[in-house]
Amino acid sequence: MTLRTSITGLAAGSLLLAGCASLPSSSELDRIAAQSIQGSFRDQGIAKVDRIKQDLAQAACSSDKAPDEATVERIQAEARATIKWPANGWYLGDFREGERIAQSGRGMTWTDASTATSANGGNCYNCHQISKQEISHGTIGPSLYNYGRNRGITGLDGPTVQPIFEYTWMKLWNPRATNACSQMPRLGHMGVLDENQIRHLMALLLDPRSPVNQP
Amino acid sequence: MSHPIPALLLAAALAAGSVHAQTPAPAAAGAAKTDPLAEYRRLLEEGNPAELFEARGERLWTQKRGPRSASLERCDLGQGPGVVKGAFVTLPRWFEDAGKVMDLEARLVWCMEKLQGFDGAEIAKQPFDRGEMANVVALATWVAAMSRGMRFDLPQKHPQEKLMYEVGKRAFFFRGGTHDFSCASCHGVAGQRIRMQDLPLLTTNPGDGVGFAAWPAYRVSAGQMWGMQWRLNDCFRQQRFPYPGFASDVTVALSTYMGVNAKGAMSIAPAVKR
Numbered sequence: 001m002t003l004r005t006s007i008t009g010l011a012a013g014s015l016l017l018a019g020c021a022s023l024p025s026s027s028e029l030d031r032i033a034a035q036s037i038q039g040s041f042r043d044q045g046i047a048k049v050d051r052i053k054q055d056l057a058q059a060a061c062s063s064d065k066a067p068d069e070a071t072v073e074r075i076q077a078e079a080r081a082t083i084k085w086p087a088n089g090w091y092l093g094d095f096r097e098g099e100r101i102a103q104s105g106r107g108m109t110w111t112d113a114s115t116a117t118s119a120n121g122g123n124c125y126n127c128h129q130i131s132k133q134e135i136s137h138g139t140i141g142p143s144l145y146n147y148g149r150n151r152g153i154t155g156l157d158g159p160t161v162q163p164i165f166e167y168t169w170m171k172l173w174n175p176r177a178t179n180a181c182s183q184m185p186r187l188g189h190m191g192v193l194d195e196n197q198i199r200h201l202m203a204l205l206l207d208p209r210s211p212v213n214q215p
Numbered sequence: 216m217s218h219p220i221p222a223l224l225l226a227a228a229l230a231a232g233s234v235h236a237q238t239p240a241p242a243a244a245g246a247a248k249t250d251p252l253a254e255y256r257r258l259l260e261e262g263n264p265a266e267l268f269e270a271r272g273e274r275l276w277t278q279k280r281g282p283r284s285a286s287l288e289r290c291d292l293g294q295g296p297g298v299v300k301g302a303f304v305t306l307p308r309w310f311e312d313a314g315k316v317m318d319l320e321a322r323l324v325w326c327m328e329k330l331q332g333f334d335g336a337e338i339a340k341q342p343f344d345r346g347e348m349a350n351v352v353a354l355a356t357w358v359a360a361m362s363r364g365m366r367f368d369l370p371q372k373h374p375q376e377k378l379m380y381e382v383g384k385r386a387f388f389f390r391g392g393t394h395d396f397s398c399a400s401c402h403g404v405a406g407q408r409i410r411m412q413d414l415p416l417l418t419t420n421p422g423d424g425v426g427f428a429a430w431p432a433y434r435v436s437a438g439q440m441w442g443m444q445w446r447l448n449d450c451f452r453q454q455r456f457p458y459p460g461f462a463s464d465v466t467v468a469l470s471t472y473m474g475v476n477a478k479g480a481m482s483i484a485p486a487v488k489r
Contacts, residue, residue, distance in 0.1 A: 023377055032378070033385035033468075040465035041451075044458035051457055052391040062390045062397065064418070108393045108455045115393075123394070126409045138409045140401070185394040192393055 047110035061181035072180040079176035082189050083169070091165040091202050092156060098204025099211070101197050102130055108192060117194040122187060122201055130204065131211040140183060148206040149213040156207070168205060172198045265356055265433040265485035268440045272357025275350050281331025290326035292319070292358065303362035304482055307471045309373035316379045318470045320444045321462035323354050339461040343445045348461075355442040356431045359484040367428060367477045376471065383472025386465050387418070392455035398469065400454075402426075412489070417473050424483035427473040432486040440485070443470055 023029065041049050057075045060067040067075070104121020106112065112119060124130060127140035130147075151164050170177045173188030187193045193201070204210050276287045276299075292302035293310070307318040313325055328335035333347060341348035371377055390397040401409060402417040415426035431442045441449075447466050451459050459466055 023374070023381060029378075029381045030385065033382045033389075036382050036464035036468060037386055037389055040459055040463035041457040042460060047392075047452075047455065047457045049457045051393065051455065052389075054389075054391055058390045058395060061395075062388050063385070064388060064399075064403075109452045110458055111452065136410045138407070138412075140404075140407050140409065140414075183395075183400055185396075190393045190395075 044110040046108070046112060046115050057176050057180060066181060075176055075180040076178065079174045079180075079186075079189075080170070083173050083177060084188060084195065085166075086169065086195055086199060091169060091199065092207055093196060093199030093203045095200070095203040095207045095210035095212075097197075098200035098202070099131065101193070101200055102204055103134070115191070117191065117197060120192050120197075122193060122197070123185065124201070127184075132214070133211060144205060145212060146215075147212055148208060148210070149215075153206055153213070154208055161206075165202070165206065168202060169198070172201055263433055263485070263487045265360075265431070265440060265487060268353045268356040268431075268433070269360045269485065270357075271350075272353040272355070272360075275354050276357065281327065281333045283330070283332035285331050287323075287326050287330060287354070289330060290323070292322055299358055299361045301362055301365060303359045303484070304365045304367045305369055307376075307379065307467050307474060308370050309376050316373075316375050316467055316471060318443065318462065318467050319355050319358060320351055320442050321467060323351050323358070324462065327351070343441070343448070344439060352431070352440055352442045352445070356440060356485045359431050359482065362482050363484065365482055367474055367480050367482065369471065369474045369478070371475060379468045379471040380475050382464065383468035383470070386469050387472055394455050396454040396456075398450065398454075418476060420477050420480050423481035424486065425480070427470070427477045428480040428482045429484055429486040429488070431484055432488045434488050436489050441488075 024032070037052065038049075041052055043049055054062065056071075056078065060071050060075060066072070101122045102124035105123045105126050107120030108115060124144075125134055125137045127138040129137045129139075129143040129145050132145055147168075148164075153161055153164060155161065167178075171184070172193075174186045175182040175184040176186060185192060188195070188198055204212055207213070276290075279286050289296045291297075291310075291312070292299060293305055293308050294300075294302050303319060306322065307316050309316050310322065310325075313322075317325065324333075324335045324338050327333040327338065327347070338347045338351065343349070343352060369376070371380065387398040388403075390400075397403075398417065401407070401414050405416040407414050415421040417426050421428075427443075430446050431440060432446075433440050439445075444461055444466060447469060448459055448461075451457075
């Protein structure tokens with residue numbers, strides 16, 4: 001073997017398959033694939049191999065088929081339990097800071113020096129339209145333009161805003177709380193952004209003065 | 216060898232591209248939005264620096280090199296010893312002599328070891344733009360260019376080729392890292408973008424010269440020539456995954472998955488990219 005490509009799983013597979021034209025069962029293929037994946041990566045800088053030890057949700061959402069109803073319920077319930085609510089019920093920071101964080105796609109790769117939240121962006125514009133001014137936005141997630149305005153947010157507190165603040169906080173902290181296989185990163189839960197940074201993103205989306213909520 | 220014209224052309228094209236990017240896009244998603252990028256690519260193709268790597272790759276193929284002072288002219292890329300044309304659009308494939316499924320770059324390193332006496336494991340450790348690894352990228356660029364205009368048709372007869380496809384499919388949907396990303400996060404739905412960048416759907420044939428059929432490619436933003444191994448390596452970096460080994464199972468399996476899915480797509484490699 002000249003390259004480090006032979007993994008016992010595949011080697012075993014080749015023996016198993018010798019003289020046999022059909023593939024192993026789907027669950028056996030799952031096992032071989034898992035072994036191949038785990039054996040293909042190594043630590044580099046801050047990106048260690050523990051990042052590919054999947055949790056329940058990552059494993060359950062790793063195919064083109066949705067998990068069963070019971071698993072969905074379990075993932076969402078576990079995710080809800082992870083939400084760390086903002087201290088003193090203080091939900092909104094500075095929308096200008098929020099815009100800066102939303103613009104930044106930096107952080108957490110093996111070429112980044114540190115996992116400190118201060119080094120990280122939210123990657124938001126990569127997938128979402130947010131303010132109308134920024135036309136270079138992705139389309140993987142829904143448009144968030146007029147996010148607060150569309151939900152009738154005209155002030156910074158009061159009973160009408162509270163449920164929307166809570167829902168949005170949940171989405172930013174751990175979107176699996178409402179959508180088990182959400183494509184969105186769990187920014188708060190995975191330590192990509194801290195409480196204050198999420199407050200700033202909240203303000204970007206919900207502060208009536210934010211560019212997001214201008215007509 | 217290096218002359219200033221492509222560089223100047225590129226600078227002009229780059230400027231044109233950034234001007235276009237500032238133009239307000241129409242609200243509706245669709246072809247109109249991608250016009251500036253298409254124009255930018257058209258400009259770039261008039262002076263694709265990949266040609267320089269192609270020329271170097273061709274020289275490296277015939278040059279006597281390595282501890283055994285041998286050329287690669289007897290290297291079998293799957294079509295018989297020394298046959299280069301058409302090889303690219305059938306890789307990765309099973310190689311009986313190596314006892315494994317290999318992609319183009321893995322096979323080139325294998326030939327460099329067996330024919331020229333290089334240490335393949337040492338090459339595999341090198342960064343993509345250094346030493347013998349940079350030569351592998353140049354060789355891959357030339358080999359790909361020799362199949363330009365041909366259509367992908369990877370063999371799927373050998374059980375190991377089928378197995379690699381199935382492993383690749385599972386790797387494609389495998390979510391992990393700090394951001395829960397998988398290949399499918401960006402390439403599992405048609406017609407989506409990251410920022411202004413169009414994302415090909417790779418679970419099916421994305422069309423001629425798109426996705427798997429466009430690499431190796433010259434990356435203008437980086438000023439680098441990337442083979443598929445480097446392309447996948449940087450995908451995993453951006454997925455916040457740990458580091459994939461060169462020609463590791465995951466990378467060969469993913470190329471098998473994308474290559475088989477791209478059956479019938481015309482190769483335009485080496486392409487030029489943002």
